[in-house]
Structures are given as C-alpha cells and as structure tokens.
C-alpha cells in the first residue's frame with residue numbers, strides 16, 4: 077500500500093525532530109519546504125490540509141500555474157530552481173524566497189522587479205561538475221556584498237546541493253563545507269545570516285546534523301516524480 081501524503085509528512089517531520097534532538101538542536105528552528113515540482117495541485121492541497129505551509133518549485137511557469145490554481149490557500153512559495161534573469165519578475169511576484177541566487181545580474185533583476193522585500197539565498201556550487209548551478213566560492217563574498225546593498229533583497233544565507241550519492245554520508249563533507257562558508261561569510265560581512273538551506277529526501281538528516289535550518293524535501297513526501305524534471 078502506498079502511504080498517504082499526510083502519513084509521509086508525519087514521518088518526515090518525526091525524522092527531522094529525531095535528527096535535531098540527536099544534534100541537540102531546537103527542531104522548531106528547522107523549516108520543512110515540501111518540494112512539489114512535477115506534482116499536481118491536488119497533492120499540494122493534501123499536504124496543506126495536513127498542516128504543511130512551505131512549498132518549493134523549480135520552474136517559473138509551473139510555479140505561476142500552481143499559484144493561480146491555489147490562490148485560496150495561505151501558503152508560502154519558495155523558488156528553488158535555476159532562475160533566468162528575464163523570469164525574475166514572475167518568480168518574485170509569487171515566491172517569498174529565492175533559494176538559487178547565483179549572479180549579480182539576477183540579483184539586480186530581482187531587486188528591480190520586486191514590489192516587496194524578497195528573502196534570498198546565494199547558491200554555492202558544491203563541486204558537482206555536471207551541474208554548473210551556484211557560484212564558485214571565490215565569487216561568494218563579492219556577490220553577498222552586492223546583494224546586501226540592494227534594499228529589497230534580504231540575504232538569509234547560503235544554499236547548496238551536494239553531488240548526488242546514494243549514501244547520505246557522502247553529503248556530509250559538502251554540508252560541513254557550506255556551513256563553514258556560511259560562518260566565514262557572516263564574519264566577513266559583520267552581520268548575521270540566519271539560515272542555511274541544505275538537505276533533500278535522501279540526506280536531510282545529515283544536513284540537520286550539520287546545521288541546516290531549511291530542508292527541501294520532495295520525493296519522501298510526494299513520492300517519485302514520473303515526469304522528467
């Protein structure tokens with residue numbers, strides 16, 4: 077029997093709480109973003125009914141379509157995919173948070189189009205040769221300085237996706253490195269960056285052990301994506 081979305085959510089939340097307890101962290105400081113890309117609006121409704129409020133999408137068209145379909149729900153949209161500059165306005169109109177800021181021009185486009193403050197994460201390239209998403213570590217400080225000078229963008233922290241490995245322990249050194257980069261950046265900027273967005277279905281417990289404050293979980297809640305996204 078396939079578990080319901082509500083059951084899956086309960087299970088994921090319990091696993092998050094256990095991971096937080098083991099790391100002696102307050103689980104209330106860790107937010108679950110349910111990644112609903114490639115899933116129908118009905119699934120989002122089901123998760124909402126089960127108490128889930130934060131949802132993540134990777135494609136602007138899909139985000140817009142779902143936001144239009146679900147205007148009656150008081151939910152919070154997170155944009156987590158690669159964002160093109162010419163679509164920044166559409167993403168900023170719907171999402172409260174952009175997890176994938178990776179360039180000056182994109183930061184400027186978001187700032188120009190935003191009609192209210194937008195929370196942003198700078199995505200760091202954690203060494204996955206195949207995916208070029210995220211900034212190189214040497215570009216991080218200049219981009220962060222630029223972002224904090226834009227008053228409609230609120231820099232929350234860093235986001236990263238380790239190269240995929242079946243064993244979640246393989247993600248640990250990447251999460252640790254992101255955490256160190258985050259700490260270093262706070263020092264260099266002389267300001268607090270309150271969040272660290274890292275961990276997905278197969279490795280969110282390791283991410284919590286390494287300091288994640290936001291985990292982005294899709295498959296463990298909604299099941300396997302059949303569409304090739």
Ligand SMILES: *Cc1c(COP(=O)(O)O)cnc(C)c1O
Pocket residue numbers: 111113134156157237276277278292293294295296
């Ligand atoms: C798809 C996606 C996720 C969720 O992945 P799962 O393995 O299904 O949990 C998280 N973060 C990003 C950036 C994604 O694109």
